[in-house]
Amino acid sequence: MILTIHVARQLWIQLRLLGILALPAIATFVAVIVDGQSGSREAGRIALALGLATAAVLSAALVGGGFAEEIRSGAAAWLVVRAVPRTALIGAWFVLPALAVLVAFVLAGILAGLALPLALVQAPDPIAVAVTLVAVAAPALPLSAAGLVIAVYAPVRVTMVAVIGLALIVALPLVLLGDAAVHAASGYWLVAGMVPADRPITVGLQATGLCMAVAGLLWGVAALLFVRRDL
Amino acid sequence: MPTSTPDALWSSPAAGRLRPVAVEVNDLARWVGHQPLLDGIELAVPVGTRVLLAGVDAEAPSLLLRIMAGLARADRGSVTLAGLQRGSAIPEGWARRIGFVGSDPGIPLWMTAAESLDLAARLSGIEGPDRQRRIEESLQHFQLGAIRDRPLQHAGRIILERTALAAALLPDPEVLLLDEPLRSATAPDRLRLLRIPGERRTVLIASRYPAQQGGIVDRVILIRDGRVALHAPIGELDAQRLPLSLRGLTALADLVS
Numbered sequence: 357m358i359l360t361i362h363v364a365r366q367l368w369i370q371l372r373l374l375g376i377l378a379l380p381a382i383a384t385f386v387a388v389i390v391d392g393q394s395g396s397r398e399a400g401r402i403a404l405a406l407g408l409a410t411a412a413v414l415s416a417a418l419v420g421g422g423f424a425e426e427i428r429s430g431a432a433a434w435l436v437v438r439a440v441p442r443t444a445l446i447g448a449w450f451v452l453p454a455l456a457v458l459v460a461f462v463l464a465g466i467l468a469g470l471a472l473p474l475a476l477v478q479a480p481d482p483i484a485v486a487v488t489l490v491a492v493a494a495p496a497l498p499l500s501a502a503g504l505v506i507a508v509y510a511p512v513r514v515t516m517v518a519v520i521g522l523a524l525i526v527a528l529p530l531v532l533l534g535d536a537a538v539h540a541a542s543g544y545w546l547v548a549g550m551v552p553a554d555r556p557i558t559v560g561l562q563a564t565g566l567c568m569a570v571a572g573l574l575w576g577v578a579a580l581l582f583v584r585r586d587l
Numbered sequence: 588m589p590t591s592t593p594d595a596l597w598s599s600p601a602a603g604r605l606r607p608v609a610v611e612v613n614d615l616a617r618w619v620g621h622q623p624l625l626d627g628i629e630l631a632v633p634v635g636t637r638v639l640l641a642g643v644d645a646e647a648p649s650l651l652l653r654i655m656a657g658l659a660r661a662d663r664g665s666v667t668l669a670g671l672q673r674g675s676a677i678p679e680g681w682a683r684r685i686g687f688v689g690s691d692p693g694i695p696l697w698m699t700a701a702e703s704l705d706l707a708a709r710l711s712g713i714e715g716p717d718r719q720r721r722i723e724e725s726l727q728h729f730q731l732g733a734i735r736d737r738p739l740q741h742a743g744r745i746i747l748e749r750t751a752l753a754a755a756l757l758p759d760p761e762v763l764l765l766d767e768p769l770r771s772a773t774a775p776d777r778l779r780l781l782r783i784p785g786e787r788r789t790v791l792i793a794s795r796y797p798a799q800q801g802g803i804v805d806r807v808i809l810i811r812d813g814r815v816a817l818h819a820p821i822g823e824l825d826a827q828r829l830p831l832s833l834r835g836l837t838a839l840a841d842l843v844s
Contacts, residue, residue, distance in 0.1 A: 358709050369697040430693025434751075437656045437687040438710040439678035586659040 359440060363448040366426065367456075372418040376456045379414055380464030383407025388471045400472055405544040408464065412457070412496035413523040417516040419453040420503020424515040427507065433587035446504060446582045450575050454497055461493035462486075487560035492544060494567035499523055501574035508581040609634040609762050609789035610655070615664030616813070617650060624650050626813025628664065632806075634761075635786050639800045639821075640793040641836055642810040648793035649690070651810070652764045655791075656687035669761040669789075679712030686760035690767035692751035696740035700731045700750045703739070704757055711758035721757050729753040729780070745771040752780060759785070765792045778802055797831050809836040816840040 367373035386407050391400025426432045426449070435445060465485065503519040510518060610632035617625045624647045632638055640648035653659040655666050657673045665672065669684045694703045704725055708718045726732050729749045734742055739750065748769050755763060769777050781803045783790055794800055797807070807824070809817035817840035821831070827842060829835035 358706070362706065366695060366697070429695065430689065430691045431695045433658050433689060433691075434693035434695070435710070436658060437685075437689075438707060439657075439673075439676070439681040439685075440710065441678065584660060586653070 359435070359444055359448050360452060362435075363445075363452050366431070367422055367453065370422060370425070372422045373453075373456055375418050376415045376453060377460045377463075379411035380408055380460045381467060383411045384464045384467045384471065387468065391472055404468060404472065408461065408492050409495070409527070409544050411460075411464075412493065413499060413520055415453070415457050415460070415496050416499030416503050416523070417519040419449065419500040420507045420519045421512045421516040422453075423449045423504050424507035424510060424512045427585075427587065428511060430587075436587055442583050443579050446575075446579050450501060450504060450571075450578075453500055457496045457500075458490065458493050461496075462489050465489040465492070484556040484560075487557050487564070491560035491563040491567075494564040495544075497567050497571035498574055501571045501578060504578035505574055505581065508578060508585055607634050608632065609636070609669055610791065611667040612651075612655075613665045615651070615654065615666065616662045617654060617659070618662055619646070619650070623813045625654075625661075625810070628810070628813070628815055630808070630815055630818070632789055632791065634789055636806050637783075637790045637804045638792065638806045638808055639797055639804040639831075640791055640808050640810065641795075641797050641833055642793075643812070643816075643833070643837065644810070645795045647810045647813065648808075649766050652687070652766045652791060652793045653689070656685070656689075656764055658687075658689070679710075682711040683713070683758040684761045686755035686758065686763040688748075688751045688755045688763075688765050688768050690770065692744075692747040694739055694747060694751055694754065697738055699734075699736050699738055700742075700746070700753075701726065701735040703750055704754055707754035707757050713758060721759075725753040725757050743771070745769075748772065749780070756783065761788060763788060763790045765790065767794055768792065774799070797833060797836060801831050807831075807836055807839075809840050811837070811840060817843060819843065 364373070367376075384404065384407065387400055387404035390403035391397070394400070423446070426445075432445060436442060465488075469485070499519060499522070502522055503515060506518045506522075507515045608631045610630060612628050612630035615625055615628040615630075616623060624644060628651060640651065642648045650659060654661050655668060671681055671684060673681060698706070701722060704722045705718070708721060713721065726735050729752065731746065731750060731753065734746060739747055742750075748771055752765075752768060763783065765781070769780060772780065777799065781792070781800075790804075792800055792804060804821060806820055807817065808815060811817075817836060819839065823843075824831055824835055824839055827839055829838050
């Protein structure tokens with residue numbers, strides 16, 4: 357609990373937590389403006405999907421950058437000499453931002469439901485909406501975990517740029533392949549209306565499961581590297 | 588201040604006669620690149636000793652302390668501090684009995700001095716009124732009262748170093764590891780703050796500038812070629828009319844061997 361509070365304060369004071377919480381809402385506002393300006397429902401949906409994807413990538417970059425700063429500033433070492441287990445420290449740096457990302461995307465989803473005429477978010481089935489929102493937030497988890505892997509050895513800015521670059525490298529083939537039913541970014545396809553909305557729960561759960569599996573694997577790699585690293 | 592080891596143990600006649608070992612290092616090795624900075628270090632430091640660690644390779648003493656503190660890994664060997672091995676110790680027990688201050692203070696700069704001491708106390712399992720009392724005493728002893736509630740990012744390096752030392756001493760550790768401590772402090776301040784009270788406390792100071800540790804340590808250790816080349820009372824230097832410097836320590840090591 358002491359560690360969780362410490363990491364939360366660290367994220368808050370560096371304004372990273374504010375960024376994580378605000379980015380999805382900003383993406384939604386931009387989508388609302390695009391929707392209003394273009395008058396096209398499809399343009400609004402695509403803007404929302406792209407905006408939320410960008411928010412997820414930037415959130416992951418903020419998490420990676422924060423952890424890199426924790427190591428570079430010596431704060432991680434300060435905690436480790438006080439017998440804080442390294443796995444607990446890197447665990448807190450993953451779980452806490454992940455919860456913040458989830459909360460931010462749920463709030464953005466509610467906002468989108470109120471402001472945008474999207475068929476999906478106005479659907480009467482609240483479970484489908486919730487699953488879709490989690491699926492939209494889920495790609496931020498493996499990216500955050502990848503950010504932690506990079507942050508173990510790289511400085512702050514390099515980590516943030518690398519996370520964004522990695523997201524682009526991963527996203528490009530996903531867009532080109534376009535098999536929305538299996539790949540990790542299915543949530544965005546749902547939001548954009550490019551996947552039939554009659555089975556959002558199946559698609560959403562597949563996407564979330566894939567993201568969580570990859571995130572767990574990458575977090576394990578990050579923890580292994582962090583435990584072996586000299587501080 | 589009470590120590591975390593029961594007083595009954597320390598007051599027993601056996602403890603006085605046996606001079607128990609506070610720091611025990613067995614066959615410790617660490618390669619950095621293709622060079623063995625530490626290559627089979629064997630060390631036993633009795634309780635209550637103040638030791639200067641110097642090295643012909645200036646990185647070696649610092650690396651040894653960081654391995655002891657759990658910040659760096661060893662390629663082989665074991666370290667026991669105050670009877671504890673890091674991997675198997677209860678975290679609060681370790682944090683309470685072992686203190687470390689690195690050459691980089693490392694305290695999160697957004698914290699105030701009081702907050703960093705409070706976090707150090709909580710991580711050591713110090714709760715209740717005792718925590719507040721210790722924090723107040725530390726703030727006073729290390730002259731941090733005036734900036735106690737200001738973020739450390741506005742403070743100079745000297746304040747950061749003092750806060751780091753105060754945080755390390757707050758749990759009243761039995762073994763204190765200091766890696767180039769108080770580099771920014773004036774000589775009188777260094778002497779005052781590093782003459783750390785507590786006859787049961789064992790202090791190891793790694794320094795590239797042995798002469799600065801005069802009046803603080805009572806034993807010297809020289810690491811050469813990755814091994815302990817000298818482990819002697821500081822009086823040996825006086826007896827051989829050698830200065831407390833790297834050259835003096837090397838000459839004494841040659842004489843002894």
